[in-house]
Structures are given as C-alpha cells and as structure tokens.
Amino acid sequence: MSANESPATPQQTATYESAFMKACRREPVPHTPVWFMRQAGRSLPEYRKVRDGIPMLESCTRPELVTEITLQPVRRHNVDAAIYYSDIVVPLKAIGVDLDIKPGVGPVVERPIRTREDLAQLRDLIPEDVSYVTEAIGLLTRELGSTPLIGFAGAPFTLASYLVEGGPSRTYENAKAMMYGDPELWADLLDRLADITAAFLKVQIEAGASAVQLFDSWAGALAPADYRHSVLPASAKVFRAVEGYGVPRIHFGVGTGELLGLMGEAGADVVGVDWRVPLDEAARRVGPGKALQGNLDPTVLFAGREAVETKTREVLDAAAGLEGHVFNLGHGVMPSTDPDALTRLVEYVHTQTAR
C-alpha cells in the first residue's frame, strides 16, 4: 500500500517534512540536506565487518543484513537520507538472469544478450521475486524514524550495457553496436528493462521508500542525439510508471554534462550532477522546475580538511540560486575514503547552510 492511499502516520508526516524531502520538492529547508551515493558500503569498517565472507548478491537478499548496512551510515554520518543497500543487477538476478558480481571485476553475465532470442532471459518482475526487499524496507522504515529512505534501480541503458557486454566495459562497444546496428532489438531490450525497473521501484515505494533514484551510471558514454532517440524513451517509461506515487524521482549519471536537460526531460524531479559541471551551469541546462543533487568531486575527500571545506564552499556557492539542492558527491564514495572525512563534511554542510 502506498503512502498516499492511507492516512499518514506521525512518522510519515515527519519524513515528508524532512529537509531532504523538502529540498526535492523545492521548498524552503532548515539546512541543505546531505547524503552520499555508496554511503552504505566499503568505506565503512562496520560494513566490511558484517559483509565478511558473504558474497555481494547474497548480502542483498538478507533483510536483517540489508537493514543493518543501510542504517550504518545514517548512524555514523548524520546524513539526511538513507539509501537502500542493494545493487543495480539485483532485479535481473531476481528474474533468473544468470549473473554474479565478481570481486574486483563487477557484474558478469553468463549469457550476454546479443540476439532477439536472448531477450527471453528477461521475464517480468513480480513482487514475490524480491520479497526480501519488501521485508527489509519494512524493517528499515521502523528503524529510520523521520529519515527518508531512497529506493533505487539501474536505468535501462546501464542495465543493457551490462547485459549486452556480459560485464563491465569502458567502451560499451557491443551495446552501442546493437543500438546503432539493430535499433529495433535495442528498443525492445530497453523497453523490457524499463518494465522490470519500474516494477522493482514500485516494490520499494509500496514497501515504504520515500524517494527513488534511477542510476543511469554510464549514460554519459552517449552523444545527446543518441540518448534522446535510443535511451530517453525507456527511462521516461520508468519515471511515468512511478509518477502516481508522488515520491521524488532522482536521475543520476556520470559524465552527463551534455545530457542534463534530457535527463530532466525524461521525468526526473531531481537531476543528479557529477563534479564536471558547476551547479549554476547545470541549472541553466536543466531548466526551471527541478531540484539538483550534487556535486563535490569524491577525490577531494583525499586532500585534507582545508581543501574539502574550500571545494564544498564552492559547491554551496554555485548552488545558492537553485530552487532546490540536495548535497551529494558527484559520484559514489570511493572505497578508500576516510569515513571521518565524510562525517565532517555532513557537519560542515549543515553548519554552513543552517537557516
């Protein structure tokens, strides 16, 4: 049951009124809200401890473990939102695609999708496929109090890039060869992935996620015309499918400076920006009516406190005129990041932006 079908509980009301949710809705905030992509993960010793010996994909199917890992950065850093601990390939695994996440490599797909026959691997996702997600989010919303939980999924292009390549790639030559060379098969693949992704996000929202982020991590590999023609329709289908819930929809990719306007157009309420485009310039590209999320270069956290504060100040200054701003890094937290630097960063943003 979604939040807007039943009377709101006091907790739901408090969540709705949190700084993160207000910023996403472009309402005045008590302070700029902060969370970090990959805040739940390898940068935290308590994460490495509870994950010890448990393969990545298995860890995503254990509700208590997911709950613990999702909560760890909230406890430690005082971030303004939790992000559900999972992986973008989880829904694919859940519908039976033969894949695994190999340590030091990434997702590896046993039978890459190259022909129309290969599409048969992709059946629709039903909530029962991911009952552990529903269970974990139930546990989480009880623990989180007024802190919003962000659900997430990989966008059709990024999922397709793994499925067609068979694993991580720097060039996406097979995926793009299909996109350019067999546009009909490509469109069908992305459309099917849009349905799976939408179903996966719906499960998370129905279970209690307050917002969702669609990660099109590798969309930055595409020229704008190709993105518009061959990718945007599928991402837009995902966003439309969850529009009725009224939860903020965030859209993020890396190196997407040329695509920011189109990524907003696809249906996002909040557009994530990496560090390559200053937020004021990003706002011009995205246009009015959207909040922005970002965009401190994650490598700045390796450079000492003074540099972190200087570069953070630059981000906040560039964000000064935005309709809504969620502070984040421009990409995920890097594994070797000092967790204390992240905690200090949250504190710094909160202090600097307190109204």
Added chain:
Amino acid sequence: MSANESPATPQQTATYESAFMKACRREPVPHTPVWFMRQAGRSLPEYRKVRDGIPMLESCTRPELVTEITLQPVRRHNVDAAIYYSDIVVPLKAIGVDLDIKPGVGPVVERPIRTREDLAQLRDLIPEDVSYVTEAIGLLTRELGSTPLIGFAGAPFTLASYLVEGGPSRTYENAKAMMYGDPELWADLLDRLADITAAFLKVQIEAGASAVQLFDSWAGALAPADYRHSVLPASAKVFRAVEGYGVPRIHFGVGTGELLGLMGEAGADVVGVDWRVPLDEAARRVGPGKALQGNLDPTVLFAGREAVETKTREVLDAAAGLEGHVFNLGHGVMPSTDPDALTRLVEYVHTQTAR
C-alpha cells in the same frame, strides 16, 4: 633543423599544401582530410604480425619498426596523415623513469610520485635521449612523400596522472588529492612535465613532423575551474614552446565537453572533440580562429556499413559550417575494429566531401 629555417623542398611544399595541413590552417580543402587516433596499432593484422614478441616500449625504440608501423595504416586506409607510432610514456622512460607498459594493464610506474623528493626522477629530456625518434622520423619523411606526419606527446596532466597513481586509474584519486591538497607540489610536477613534453615535441618537429598533437586523454576527469587553475598553465607552456615552428598544434582529450574552450585557450590551433558534443556545438564553445578534429563514435564501426554512413553523415553535417575540419574518430580506434570498415570510412568521407 626546422622546416622554416631552410628553403622548402618540393616534398615539403606538397606536404604544406596537403588537405590535412590546409584544414588545420582553416584554408579551403579539396576534401575533408581523415586520420584516426590509434590508426597504427592493434586493429591491423600486419601490426600484430610485426609486433609479435616485441614488448611495447621496446618497439618504440626501433626506428625501422616504428617506420613500418607508422606507414601501415597510410598504405592500407589512404588516410590524409600519418601519426608517429609511440606511446605517451616514451619520453618518461627515456629520461630514466622506471616504468613499463604491462599488456592488458597499461603503464605501470615502479616508484609513483607522491612527494617533492620523488620529483628527482624527472630530469630534463635532451634529444640524445630519444635519438631513435629522430632517426625514425628521418626514415618516415622520406617514405611518406607529401603525407604529413603528426608527432605527439602526452600532456602534463595525463602524464602526471600515471606518475602519481603509479598506473592506470579510473578515478585519479592520488593525482587529484595532490592537486587539491598540495597545489605547490602539483604545479611543480606539471611544470617539469611541461618542459619534458615540450622538449619531446621539439625533437619530433626538428626531425620533420608536420604537426603535433598533445593528448590530454584524461583531462575530462576535471571540473573546468580545476582545469583552468591547475592544468592549463602547464599545457599552455608546452604549446608556447613549440609556437615558433609554425606547425599546427592539435589538443585532444576524452569527455572534455566542458573544457573545449579552455583547451583551445591553452594554445591549440586545432581542438579535438570526442563524440559527446556535436561539432557545431563544439565550435560555439571553442570560438573562432580554431579548426576542430573529430568526432565519430568509434563504436559505430561495429554497427555495419549503413549505420557508419548515417552517423558519418551526421558528423559531416555538423561540421559544415566549421572554419576547418579534420575528420577523426572521437577516441582511438578500438582493437577489435574491422580494418576494412576504416578503409571504407576514409573513402566515404573523401567522396562525400570532394569539392
């Protein structure tokens, strides 16, 4: 001795009047000139044959082999320029930096540069350090006739990223930590690399190279403000150092949409553009007085003849209003590219643009 200190030979005059050189100078051309980054290399069976058993860096020090490899794509594809076969780490190896190119990995540096003391690894480069370059270019210019030879070097930032990281990186966390955290050491490192790079380019020009390309392959990892402050001064020093020769200076990086104006400003006559920014938009960012080079997505070559022609036509259409256009891919030729697709592409561009 540089070309403009002695009377031009008929061959030098023919080279000067070639389509490639004219396009770089933004003069009318008989057809749009074409060459490909990494045209000399792994996509060619004749290259794999002559390289068989010879380590990469050793191959760069054998003048006859360099000559053969550089000529192979000129013979096969009828491209409008040759690019000197080498590697961006060659000048570093030549001054004694302990590094090697590991197959399947890339350049690996034995003692990464992290402190001021580590800078001692970087002494000045003198022509005698790379006498094989002078010899190879002498052989090449005799063989090439009127086809121009492009010399090249890695730009200070890209070289620094390898030296500080100790090898290839997707994130450049150590390099950027130095840039943000110890700006003085960073500036000294880049300044020293600028001198080495300039000296290496001078050797190539003095030996007979008709143009030079500075590869700042990884500059796209930087935000514009950081590029302007921490990288541009060193790249500008390189371009200034070779300005007096009057040879076209090309400047290229990947994912540099936000930096195109600055990369021109650094002193390039020709700005290379990857496929993410259409050339007409790139021209707006670069401003007048510069030619552009690019920018077909190299993955298009995996998609069949029809797709290649359609996407090439789009590049040529976007280039229609440019002051000068050198056709190229938006990044290097990918190793598994069908060489025949490249040959057909050259023919197609020549035919479509014949005046």
